[in-house]
Amino acid sequence: MATVIEPAVRGPYSNELYAPHPEGLLGGNHNTVTLGDKIADVVIGGRTPKAWWAFFLFGFMLLQGLVVGLAYLFYMGTGVWGINQPVAWGLAIVNFVWWIGIGHAGTLISAILLLMHQKWRTSINRYAEAMTLFAVSCAGIFPLVHMGRPWLGYWLFPFPNNMGAWPQPRSPLMWDAFAVSTYLTVSLVFWYVGLIPDLAILRDTAKHKLQRMVYGMLALGWRGSAYHWRRYEKLYLLLAGLGTPLVFSVHTIVSFDFAVAIVPLWHATIFPPFFVAGAIFSGFAMVVWLAVPLRHFYGMKDFITDKHLELCAKVMIATGLLVSFGYFCELWMGWYSHSLYEWETTYQRIWEGPYWWSYWCLITTNTIIPQLLWFKRVRTNELLLFLIAGSVHVGMWFERYVIIITLSRDHTPGAWGRYAPTEWDYAIMLGSVGLFITLFCLFIKFLPMISITEMREFLPFKQGGRDGHAVMENAK
Amino acid sequence: MSNTHTGDSPALHGIMAEFTNADALVASVRAARLAGYSRMDGYSPYPVGEVADELGFPRSEIGAIMFIGGLCGATFGLLMQTWITVYDYPISIGGKPFWSWPQYIPITWALLVLTASLSGVFGLLALCGLPQPYHPVFNVPQFARATRDRFFLCIESTDPNFGDGSGVKTFLATLNPDSIAEVPE
Numbered sequence: 001m002a003t004v005i006e007p008a009v010r011g012p013y014s015n016e017l018y019a020p021h022p023e024g025l026l027g028g029n030h031n032t033v034t035l036g037d038k039i040a041d042v043v044i045g046g047r048t049p050k051a052w053w054a055f056f057l058f059g060f061m062l063l064q065g066l067v068v069g070l071a072y073l074f075y076m077g078t079g080v081w082g083i084n085q086p087v088a089w090g091l092a093i094v095n096f097v098w099w100i101g102i103g104h105a106g107t108l109i110s111a112i113l114l115l116m117h118q119k120w121r122t123s124i125n126r127y128a129e130a131m132t133l134f135a136v137s138c139a140g141i142f143p144l145v146h147m148g149r150p151w152l153g154y155w156l157f158p159f160p161n162n163m164g165a166w167p168q169p170r171s172p173l174m175w176d177a178f179a180v181s182t183y184l185t186v187s188l189v190f191w192y193v194g195l196i197p198d199l200a201i202l203r204d205t206a207k208h209k210l211q212r213m214v215y216g217m218l219a220l221g222w223r224g225s226a227y228h229w230r231r232y233e234k235l236y237l238l239l240a241g242l243g244t245p246l247v248f249s250v251h252t253i254v255s256f257d258f259a260v261a262i263v264p265l266w267h268a269t270i271f272p273p274f275f276v277a278g279a280i281f282s283g284f285a286m287v288v289w290l291a292v293p294l295r296h297f298y299g300m301k302d303f304i305t306d307k308h309l310e311l312c313a314k315v316m317i318a319t320g321l322l323v324s325f326g327y328f329c330e331l332w333m334g335w336y337s338h339s340l341y342e343w344e345t346t347y348q349r350i351w352e353g354p355y356w357w358s359y360w361c362l363i364t365t366n367t368i369i370p371q372l373l374w375f376k377r378v379r380t381n382e383l384l385l386f387l388i389a390g391s392v393h394v395g396m397w398f399e400r401y402v403i404i405i406t407l408s409r410d411h412t413p414g415a416w417g418r419y420a421p422t423e424w425d426y427a428i429m430l431g432s433v434g435l436f437i438t439l440f441c442l443f444i445k446f447l448p449m450i451s452i453t454e455m456r457e458f459l460p461f462k463q464g465g466r467d468g469h470a471v472m473e474n475a476k
Numbered sequence: 477m478s479n480t481h482t483g484d485s486p487a488l489h490g491i492m493a494e495f496t497n498a499d500a501l502v503a504s505v506r507a508a509r510l511a512g513y514s515r516m517d518g519y520s521p522y523p524v525g526e527v528a529d530e531l532g533f534p535r536s537e538i539g540a541i542m543f544i545g546g547l548c549g550a551t552f553g554l555l556m557q558t559w560i561t562v563y564d565y566p567i568s569i570g571g572k573p574f575w576s577w578p579q580y581i582p583i584t585w586a587l588l589v590l591t592a593s594l595s596g597v598f599g600l601l602a603l604c605g606l607p608q609p610y611h612p613v614f615n616v617p618q619f620a621r622a623t624r625d626r627f628f629l630c631i632e633s634t635d636p637n638f639g640d641g642s643g644v645k646t647f648l649a650t651l652n653p654d655s656i657a658e659v660p661e
Binding site for chain 1: 517608
């Protein structure tokens with residue numbers, strides 16, 4: 001190798017003190033090098049916080065509930081659950097909608113906030129996208145096992161077969177199969193495309209040969225060529241542009257599973273916007289739940305600042321009000337429609353029926369408690385925000401429970417029934433939480449939790465970045 | 477170190493200069509273009525759109541690829557559902573016409589997004605020649621910082637003005653780089 005001019009001395013990069021970030025979106029005193037090292041060091045440095053082991057083992061333990069629960073379910077059949085007529089959907093569908101709702105914030109943060117030039121997305125988009133993938137994976141389990149004969153799951157998709165039969169493309173259930181599998185695939189490629197430059201960073205900073213080989217293979221030989229960047233950014237922008245309407249369409253279709261039925265209070269045009277707002281609401285609650293431990297145990301407060309948490313809280317109050325407006329609309333339409341069945345079912349839901357308490361749990365946790373977010377002191381208090389996000393998780397679960405349980409009291413009293421989940425319902429539900437925690441812990445350990453490339457671009461000029469030079473302006 | 481290319485030394489991929497910031501790279505690419513070089517590439521740890529502009533690559537092909545991909549997927553989706561419900565397996569559902577196209581929109585849309593996204597991703601990989609485990613630029617030790625904090629301009633040996641490379645080195649030295657290196661093939 002012939003070098004004409006020797007490389008410059010590689011001393012410490014710079015000890016300069018930088019001005020605080022004008023929008024409060026960056027703490028510490030970071031330049032491109034310190035920022036990249038701090039994030040990459042979690043993955044390649046080898047030091048794993050004790051808390052990681054605690055979370056991982058806890059999640060892995062819960063995951064066994066899923067393994068055992070599914071094994072027993074496959075052995076015995078769906079009779080081990082509490083489902084029966086009239087409540088044939090049960091916790092499986094409650095959990096499906098709950099998880100898929102959580103899974104919507106990742107793509108939302110990544111895609112919509114990108115299109116809207118919101119710089120604060122940069123700190124949270126990577127782990128929010130990972131959250132999306134894992135939540136959608138958890139969600140996907142439930143409709144599959146709820147079918148009773150999951151080994152015939154491929155019947156959901158149209159393929160030429162010797163029975164000469166096709167699935168019904170006018171049915172929301174077939175829409176659901178297409179929407180959810182498309183969403184999972186697109187979220188996966190969006191996430192992976194975003195990861196490629198970061199994998200190249202890990203390849204070049206790896207400490208062991210194995211790391212260098214694995215990250216090198218995953219990075220596909222990325223070398224940061226200007227030609228590649230140009231195509232890359234265009235692709236990223238277009239994926240965001242497609243991802244945004246995709247988020248809306250997927251949860252709209254999930255709501256059609258209910259709204260196309262003629263069950264009172266399900267057959268409502270409010271369902272699609274109401275479901276989408278709820279999905280964003282619960283997704284941001286999960287983003288807060290994940291941000292707090294990352295800040296605490298990995299010292300990511302420089303990148304996920306108080307300002308980020310406050311912005312998440314503001315999105316939560318906005319979407320929370322939309323959801324509450326949906327609850328109000330359901331009551332209003334029940335009364336104003338003068339439909340005997342609509343009003344009677346409403347009355348059963350909120351007062352007269354055996355599950356009235358679940359409705360009030362929902363209103364308390366989803367409408368009343370989140371009103372605390374109006375106060376800046378609450379939005380900037382990590383503990384309170386964490387607790388409120390927890391309340392939203394409970395509330396969004398109850399929202400779907402209340403919808404499902406509506407089946408217990410529909411048109412004729414002769415068809416009424418009761419529903420109670422069994423321990424196998426709960427085993428699979430908690431097991432899916434375990435699956436999520438396990439996958440997320442593995443993600444934190446092996447992949448950069450924050451996009452190094454985008455954070456570098458986001459750094460002010462003086463600190464070696466492009467001052468949040470948005471991907472939008474380069475994408476051509 | 478010799479500037480002449482002897483039979484023993486490997487063929488050159490190009491000559492590479494290292495810069496400390498993005499603006500220096502943009503200015504250098506512009507200077508190289510004005511000096512008559514055309515086969516070159518800029519490398520940066522994060523996207524710098526102006527570099528591609530200066531390299532004469534103002535617009536990528538990805539948009540067209542994704543548009544065509546999406547169009548194919550949507551057409552396939554609509555035709556598939558039409559085939560199923562009108563020709564191969566017509567059954568009356570709630571008295572709706574066999575060709576009840578508004579109900580085919582969700583699947584048509586899902587397939588549009590799916591095929592557009594996948595064609596974009598595979599288009600990116602194909603156009604960039606990825607995965608590519610070996611590339612000559614990685615032979616330069618300081619290029620390890622291309623994913624860290626340094627910016628590189630490589631004038632490639634396929635450039636008509638490359639000659640034996642000595643002129644390129646002299647030219648790159650005028651750009652005030654941190655280092656200049658030969659990139660063996």
